[in-house]
Amino acid sequence: MKMRVLITAGPTYEPLDPVRFIGNHSTGKMGYALAETFAAEGAEVVLISGPTNLPDPTSPTIRTVRVQTADEMYRAAAAEAAATDVWVFAAAVADYKPAHVAENKIKKAGDTLVLELVKNVDIAAELGKTKRPGQFSVGFALETENEQAHALGKLQRKNFDLVVLNSLRDAGAGFRHDTNKITLLEADGQVTIFDLKSKAEVARDIVRAVLARLPHPHA
Numbered sequence: 001m002k003m004r005v006l007i008t009a010g011p012t013y014e015p016l017d018p019v020r021f022i023g024n025h026s027t028g029k030m031g032y033a034l035a036e037t038f039a040a041e042g043a044e045v046v047l048i049s050g051p052t053n054l055p056d057p058t059s060p061t062i063r064t065v066r067v068q069t070a071d072e073m074y075r076a077a078a079a080e081a082a083a084t085d086v087w088v089f090a091a092a093v094a095d096y097k098p099a100h101v102a103e104n105k106i107k108k109a110g111d112t113l114v115l116e117l118v119k120n121v122d123i124a125a126e127l128g129k130t131k132r133p134g135q136f137s138v139g140f141a142l143e144t145e146n147e148q149a150h151a152l153g154k155l156q157r158k159n160f161d162l163v164v165l166n167s168l169r170d171a172g173a174g175f176r177h178d179t180n181k182i183t184l185l186e187a188d189g190q191v192t193i194f195d196l197k198s199k200a201e202v203a204r205d206i207v208r209a210v211l212a213r214l215p216h217p218h219a
């Protein structure tokens, strides 16, 4: 049986009105590199991608689903979750969305504008509640202080098996860089620190770590 992998990638865009949105600088590169690497290992991949400038991966075993908002990303991921063996939550999902989306372009008025935001669905945490034995969930954590403690807190809250910690303290790591420096943390307290590497090499390290931890060989 082929291993089936679900990956979320890129930012989400949360509309304010027909021409504006709240978003972030995620490029999607890490999630796309993971999709290519899992496919190269023989997996069937569903890549659920927020808006990025990257072309759809060309591998015939990667199906790309394009979404805009966190709600759309959640619906697309939830539709695939039960039928996939490995989940990788690499998307930088907007934590909040505008409480109201204006039907028409918001006109300039007054010196200040207050936006009301409401919490978005936590895709990883919601799907984590449905995880069955044998399914494996990987999350990302971007932290600036108490990094390992915060990353482990996310692992527990979102029912991850493995969390990839990106530290913003490391030069060259994170958004808008082609390199990343990661630490892998596991539920049993195991910690593995990697050097600064290209995102393609980081993807290989993550995929190898996942494959080594799966209950039985798949691909």
Ligand code: CTP
Residues within 6 Å of the ligand: 008, 070, 089, 090, 091, 092, 093, 094, 095, 120, 121, 122, 123, 124, 125, 138, 139, 140, 141, 142, 154, 158
């Ligand atoms: N995540 C998600 N849905 C969200 C928010 C986060 O699926 N609405 C996933 C991310 O893809 C990542 C992990 O959860 O794998 C951690 O994301 P992060 O933004 O670091 O965590 P938050 O829960 O938003 O915590 P905080 O912003 O307080 O650090």
